[in-house]
Amino acid sequence: MDTEENPVVTELMKDPCRGHHEKSSHPSQIKCGQCVLKKLCLVGDHYSEWPTQLDDIIIHKRPLQKGKHLYWQDTPFKSIYIVQSGGLKAYRLSSRGRERVLGFYLPGEMVGTDGLFNNRYSNSLMTLETTSVCELPFQPLLKLFEHEEVLLRQFLSIMCGELLEEQQLTLLSHKSTEERVAAFLMNLSARYQKRQLSASRMQLLMTRKDIANYLGIAVETISRVLSRFQDRGWIEINGRDIQLRNFSALEELLLQATN
Amino acid sequence: MDTEENPVVTELMKDPCRGHHEKSSHPSQIKCGQCVLKKLCLVGDHYSEWPTQLDDIIIHKRPLQKGKHLYWQDTPFKSIYIVQSGGLKAYRLSSRGRERVLGFYLPGEMVGTDGLFNNRYSNSLMTLETTSVCELPFQPLLKLFEHEEVLLRQFLSIMCGELLEEQQLTLLSHKSTEERVAAFLMNLSARYQKRQLSASRMQLLMTRKDIANYLGIAVETISRVLSRFQDRGWIEINGRDIQLRNFSALEELLLQATN
DNA sequence: CGGAATCTTGATTAGGTTCAAGATGAGTGG
DNA sequence: CCACTCATCTTGAACCTAATCAAGATTCCG
Secondary structure (H helix, E strand, O other), X not given: XXXXXXXXXXXXXXXXXXXXXOOOOOOOOOOHHHOOOOOOOOOOOOXXXXXXXXXXXXXXXXXXXXXXXXXXXXXXXXXXXXXXXXXXXXXXXXXXXXXXXXXXXXXXXEEXXXXXXXXEOOOEEEEOOOEEEEEEEHHHHHHHHHHOHXXXXXXXXXXXXXXXXXXXXXXXXXXXXXHHHHHHHHHHHXXXXXXXXOOOEEEOOOOHHHHHHHHOOOHHHHHHHHHHXXXXXXXXXXXXXXXXXXXXXHHHXXXXXXX | OOOOOOOHHHHHHOOOOOOOOOOOOOOOXXXXXXXXXXXXXXXXXXXXXXXXXXXXXXXXXXXXXXXOEEEOOOOEXXXXXXXXXXXXXXXXXXXXXXXXXXXXXXXXXXXXHHHOOOOEOOOEEEEOOOEEEEEEEHHHHHHHHHHOHHHHHHHHHHHHHHHHHHHHHHXXXXXXXXXXXXXXXXXXXXXXXXXOOOOOEEEOOOOHHHHHHHHOOOHHHHHHHHHHHHHOOOEEEEOOEEEEOOHHHHHHHHHHHHO
C-alpha cells in the first residue's frame, strides 16, 4: 500500500487552526431550536425537553477551511463536536507515519468520542472542505447528563451506533473489492438521504486515495471497480460526482456476501 | 467463504437458557468488593466511591453451560453484563443465515452495549465454555449514573475502548493474513495478561473456524499461518493450547504493515 | 499556462481461496 | 471402556482475485 511518510510533527506546529479557539461565539451561530439538523444530531426529537441548556454550553466556532484540523491525535480531550456543515475525515498516523483513514463525517454527525478512552483524542480529524462544527465541551455536557437522562440515552445510542457501524465495516474484510465499494456507496447514500439530500446523486468530498485507504484496497482497484459499475449501468461517475442508477443491483451485491 | 445455513429460528425456540432468568441470586455470588476482577470491570479503581450501590443492582445468574446464549440478536435490550468466568463469542446471523463472528469476550469484559442503539440487542452472545456473568439491569444503572459521574465516565471509557478496538480490527482489512493472525494472538495475549494470566500460554476457547470467521480469512489459511509461525519458532501449538515463544517477532510483524 | 496531484487503464505477479483428502480429536452409545 | 462417528484441524495443488508496476489522461491550483 501507500508508503509516503506524512510529516505530522512539523505540520502540527504550524496548524493555523490553533490559536483560533477563542471562547467568543462565531457571528453566524444558530440556536439548536432553529437548526435544520437538530433531529439528526444529539438533540434528537426531544428538543423541548432541554430548552436552552444545550444552547448554553455550545460554542460556535468560525468555519474551518479545507484541510484544517479540528483536533489532533494524542492531544487532550476536551470537547465533543457535531458537524454543522461541510465534512471531515478521521485518520490516525502510525509511529511510522503511515496514515490510516478511519471514517468520514457528514453534517449532523458527532465526532470526538474517541477522546473518551483515556482523555486524549486517539484520532485526528481533518476537514475535507470548509466546515462548521458545534463544539460541546465535555465537562458541562456530563453535568447536563445528570439531570437529563434522555439526553444521556441519546448520547449512548449514538455511540453504540458508531460501534455497530464500525462492526459492519470490520465485516468488509470478509468481502471482495466490489462488495466493499458497493457498501461504501450505499452507506454514503443512506447518510445523504437522512440529511434530506439526494440519495442518488452525491458529490464525494474525499479523494480516491482516501476511499482506498479507508476500505483497505488499492487506488487502482477503486478506479477499476467504479468503471466496472459504470459499464454495467449501475452508476455514473464524473470525477467526484457520482450518481447511483441501480440501487437494487448494488444492494443485491451486498446481500450476496455480507449476508 | 463458509456457506452452511444456521437454523437459528428453531434453536431459538428450544434454548434451555430461557426460563432461567429468575431474579433470585445464584448461591455462589460474590460482592464486588471481594471480586478479583473489580479493577478490570466497570467497577474500576473507584470501588470505595459507590460502596454497595452496584451490588444492589447486580444479578448473579447461575452459570451457563457451553454453547448456551446470554442473549439473542433482535431481542429487547434489558441489561449490560460483565463476564465473571468463562468466555463468550459475539456474532450476528444475516438474513441468509450466515454467521459472522464479531468478537470474543473474557472475564472482566463488558457485553450488552450493542443493545443501546435501538433498545434491541444487535448481536447474539454465545458461551464458549461454562460461563458466569454479572447482570446489570440497565435502567437502575442509568439511575446510578445520575449521582455517580465517575461510574458514568468509566462506562463511557469502556464503550470508547470497544470502539477503538473495533477500529483497530477494521484495519485488519489492510493487512496480510500473517499480520491478522499475529494481531489476534497479541491481542489475546495482552488481554490474558491484564487478567493476571500467563501472557505466553493460552488455552484458546474458540475453534479455528471462529477465528477464521472473525478475521475474515479461510480456516485453511489459519492453519497454514499457525504452522508457519511454529516452523519459525515463534509459537508452539497443540490444538487449542498455544504458547507464544517470540513476542518481538510477532510484534515486528505488526509494526511492519499496521504502522 | 504549466506543474503537480489525482485518476484511469493495462500487464504482470503474488498471496489467499477453493477444492480435495487425510489426520486428529471429541462426543456418543453400546 | 471401547468402537464408531462426526467435527475439527492440517497439508497439498490449482486457480483466481487484487496488488504492484508502469504509463497515459485528466483535473486542480498557483
